Amino acid sequence: MAKLYTENPSDSNTLKPKTETINFLLNYSKALNVSVYKGHKFESLIN
Amino acid sequence: MNSKSISDATLVSQYIQGDEPSLSILIKRHQQRLYSFIYSKVYDRDVTEDVFQDTFIKVIRTLKRGNYNEEGKFLPWVMRIAHNLVIDHFRKNNRMPKFNNNGDFDIFSVLSDGALNAEGEFVKSQIVQDVRAMVEELPEEQKSVLVMRMYNDMSFKEISENTGVSINTALGRMRYALINLRKLIEKHNIVLTN
Numbered sequence: 001m002a003k004l005y006t007e008n009p010s011d012s013n014t015l016k017p018k019t020e021t022i023n024f025l026l027n028y029s030k031a032l033n034v035s036v037y038k039g040h041k042f043e044s045l046i047n
Numbered sequence: 048m049n050s051k052s053i054s055d056a057t058l059v060s061q062y063i064q065g066d067e068p069s070l071s072i073l074i075k076r077h078q079q080r081l082y083s084f085i086y087s088k089v090y091d092r093d094v095t096e097d098v099f100q101d102t103f104i105k106v107i108r109t110l111k112r113g114n115y116n117e118e119g120k121f122l123p124w125v126m127r128i129a130h131n132l133v134i135d136h137f138r139k140n141n142r143m144p145k146f147n148n149n150g151d152f153d154i155f156s157v158l159s160d161g162a163l164n165a166e167g168e169f170v171k172s173q174i175v176q177d178v179r180a181m182v183e184e185l186p187e188e189q190k191s192v193l194v195m196r197m198y199n200d201m202s203f204k205e206i207s208e209n210t211g212v213s214i215n216t217a218l219g220r221m222r223y224a225l226i227n228l229r230k231l232i233e234k235h236n237i238v239l240t241n
Contacts, residue, residue: 015083017099022074025103029070034111041112 055121063110074103077122081129088133098136102129174239181231189224192217 031045062069086095105128109115163171182190191210195201207214
């Protein structure tokens with residue numbers, strides 16, 4: 001069988017956000033609370 | 048149910064209804080494409096990380112506030128947000144440029160403290176010595192005018208009073224002194240640079 005000399009650039013796997021960033025976003029999402037009062041939306045971060 | 052089989056639209060509506068793990072699936076599903084998309088524009092890991100984070104903060108806020116409309120698809124919408132944030136980043140950078148010392152451009156080649164390094168100091172002292180030696184080779188009249196003007200910082204009026212010649216004669220001697228210095232530089236093949 002013919003040899004393959006094509007390689008995927010290793011960079012494609014490393015182009016990912018850091019775990020800390022993902023965790024921050026998930027925690028931010030959990031902490032963010034939007035409450036509606038008389039047609040106005042208020043954001044609060046509950047940690 | 049396998050998370051891979053759930054569509055983006057379903058995950059988004061589940062998330063809006065308060066299902067937090069849906070967001071985790073959405074982020075993990077699209078993180079690589081989005082991250083690569085941002086990186087292809089900014090070519091900086093830290094900036095990419097920031098833009099990626101800001102993109103999802105915007106996504107989360109929009110979804111939680113109930114401002115998301117289902118007209119388009121989720122990923123193109125997120126990409127559009129990221130694209131706008133990348134533009135914002137470049138606009139901000141245009142106002143306050145940031146320089147990185149990576150690759151072929153070095154900021155310190157532009158910004159310098161003006162002081163000479165050890166080699167520069169040595170070269171400079173050599174030049175000063177060479178010039179001084181050549182001045183000694185000039186005819187006495189030209190030499191005295193040049194020394195008074197350049198080393199003693201005297202005006203031509205003062206020189207004329209000091210040597211008893213007219214200002215024009217002093218000017219002429221200075222001119223010939225410089226012409227002769229240039230000739231001496233050529234004769235001795237001296238390079239005067241720093």
